[in-house]
Amino acid sequence: MRIAVFSDNFYPELSGVSDSIITAARELARRGHTIRFFVPKYAPRDYRALGFSIREPALHERISVTRFASLPYGGPSGQARIVVPTGLRTRLVREFKPDLIHTHSIFGVGLEALAAARLLHHPLVGTNHTPLAEFIKYSPIRLPWFTSLLLSYDAWYYNRCAFVSSPAAAIFKEMERYGFRAPRRAISNPIDTALFHPSAGDRNAFKRELGFAPFTILYAGRLAPEKRIDLLLEAFAARKADFPGAALAIAGKGPSEAGLRAKAEQLGIEKQVQFLGFLPKDTGALARAYRACDLFASMSPVETQSTVAMQALSSGIPAVGSDAWGIGEYLRAAGQLTVAPGDVQGLAAHFAALFKNPQLRAALGAKGRAFAETISAPAIADEWERVYENTAAEYHR
Numbered sequence: 582m583r584i585a586v587f588s589d590n591f592y593p594e595l596s597g598v599s600d601s602i603i604t605a606a607r608e609l610a611r612r613g614h615t616i617r618f619f620v621p622k623y624a625p626r627d628y629r630a631l632g633f634s635i636r637e638p639a640l641h642e643r644i645s646v647t648r649f650a651s652l653p654y655g656g657p658s659g660q661a662r663i664v665v666p667t668g669l670r671t672r673l674v675r676e677f678k679p680d681l682i683h684t685h686s687i688f689g690v691g692l693e694a695l696a697a698a699r700l701l702h703h704p705l706v707g708t709n710h711t712p713l714a715e716f717i718k719y720s721p722i723r724l725p726w727f728t729s730l731l732l733s734y735d736a737w738y739y740n741r742c743a744f745v746s747s748p749a750a751a752i753f754k755e756m757e758r759y760g761f762r763a764p765r766r767a768i769s770n771p772i773d774t775a776l777f778h779p780s781a782g783d784r785n786a787f788k789r790e791l792g793f794a795p796f797t798i799l800y801a802g803r804l805a806p807e808k809r810i811d812l813l814l815e816a817f818a819a820r821k822a823d824f825p826g827a828a829l830a831i832a833g834k835g836p837s838e839a840g841l842r843a844k845a846e847q848l849g850i851e852k853q854v855q856f857l858g859f860l861p862k863d864t865g866a867l868a869r870a871y872r873a874c875d876l877f878a879s880m881s882p883v884e885t886q887s888t889v890a891m892q893a894l895s896s897g898i899p900a901v902g903s904d905a906w907g908i909g910e911y912l913r914a915a916g917q918l919t920v921a922p923g924d925v926q927g928l929a930a931h932f933a934a935l936f937k938n939p940q941l942r943a944a945l946g947a948k949g950r951a952f953a954e955t956i957s958a959p960a961i962a963d964e965w966e967r968v969y970e971n972t973a974a975e976y977h978r
Contacts, residue, residue: 582969583615585679585703587694589686591620591646593633594660595803595834597888598710600862601770602685603640608771608962610643617677618644619670619690621651621662630660631834631859638863647673649690657719657805659836664689668696675701681973685710687738695741704976706968707742708768709735709752712906715883719807729759736761744972748886749907768968769911771961772891774953776868779897779946787873792855794828796936799874799898801860801867801889802881804835809903809923811837811844812880816928818848823929824936832857832870871896875942876935882922884908891956894949899942901931915952917945 586606590596606616628635637646649670651662666689674682674697683706684694698705713735717728736759739745745761746768747753753765788797800813810831817829831841831854838856845854860866871877877893877900884890885907890900894915902908904919912919918935920927935942954960 582680582973583617583678584609584969585617585619585674585677585682585694585697587619587682587684587686587690589621589662589664589688589690591618592638593623593628593631594662595631595859597770597802597884597886598685600888601710603638604771604773604958605961605965606644607641608958609965610641612962612966614643614966616641616644617679618646619674619693620646620648621664621690622648623651623660623662624653627660631861647677649693651689657716657803657807657835659805664693666690666692666696668693668700671697671700674703679703681706681969683708684742687735691738695738698741704972705742706972707739707745707763709739709745709747709756710885712749712752712755712883712885714755715906716807719805719883732756732759735759739763743976744968746968747907749884749910751906751910752885766968768964769956769961770886770888770891771958772888772895772953772956774895774957776862776865777871777892777895777953778868779872779950781868781872781896784872787869791830791857791870791873793830793873794826794853796824796827796876797830797855797874798827798876798878798932799830799832799870799893800878801832801870801893802879802887804831804833804837804841806837807881807883808835808837809880809882810841812923812925812928813878814841814844814848814850814854815925816932817853818850819925820929820933821850821853823933827932827936828853828855830855830857830870830874832860832867834859867892868896871898874898876901876932878902878928878932879908880920880922880928881908882906886911891953894946895953897946897950899935899945899949901928901935916948
């Protein structure tokens with residue numbers, strides 16, 4: 582099939598959406614499908630901020646990228662771009678001649694996808710990656726009427742799709758309250774279980790390379806307020822006497838970095854907290870960090886899944902996280918540990934228990950790896966092939 586993929590988030594922006602759609606596209610391309618991404622054009626500084634060269638990534642010979650002119654608006658990542666929809670870009674989609682359009686966002690690029698699907702008579706599949714009600718809590722506008730308006734628009738947009746997925750089933754319950762009624766099913770984001778693997782290299786060598794302590798707790802991802810990394814620092818400080826010699830490693834970039842460094846100093850744990858910066862996936866740096874750590878932790882309440890948590894599980898590393906939205910769904914399904922959102926003392930207790938019990942860490946790591954195999958890139962590509970084929974056939978019928 583020829584599949585047009587539209588997203589407001591893409592390389593080089595730090596985003597789980599970008600990572601997941603690229604992983605899925607690569608697997609589909611390996612199977613003979615042709616993919617074209619329609620995404621925003623980013624500024625040179627967005628590439629330089631992460632040490633990237635200003636060129637398209639070599640994804641696969643069957644994958645191409647079309648960029649739309651865009652404007653910066655900051656957003657959670659500090660890199661976000663907004664495309665002003667015109668509908669005139671439909672000719673670019675017509676030239677590609679897709680069998681199906683897959684939209685991953687509801688704003689500028691997403692509206693271009695909707696226009697192209699309607700004008701060119703192509704089936705439209707949508708994926709909702711965002712628990713909007715949670716994200717709004719961290720936005721400049723937090724008024725009830727604005728929340729209601731945005732969630733109503735979200736349901737309206739996805740009702741225009743022939744099929745809708747989300748990594749988290751809980752998203753659909755929220756959407757239904759605002760009139761969502763399209764056919765839907767929860768489908769996981771794909772995980773590269775070959776790259777993120779328990780046997781991928783010498784664990785002790787990676788610890789030495791990264792300067793990790795014998796027991797290191799890792800967070801990886803965007804450093805932004807909604808990720809609640811501050812709670813990891815508070816939990817570590819609350820029980821630090823219970824895990825002497827332990828450390829907390831934070832991988833990623835984002836607008837909260839300076840504040841997190843200051844908070845670590847305020848809590849008196851700055852010597853136990855290591856800021857790793859951005860660790861590229863394609864160079865293997867991120868995979869080495871997972872293999873070198875002993876526990877992955879995230880208290881983010883805004884995840885429809887948490888790609889980074891799943892990558893840690895795929896690496897055989899146990900995880901503890903917030904029992905909220907998708908990350909709670911997935912960690913519980915994988916037999917991992919969860920705490921109520923904001924429960925610093927509960928999180929600290931898990932840190933202490935896992936520090937003292939390497940057998941428990943090993944058992945949780947094995948469970949996590951087994952679960953990750955069920956959401957591997959090949960397994961999820963199988964699901965998408967069935968969805969695409971059935972949706973296209975039903976649409977034309």
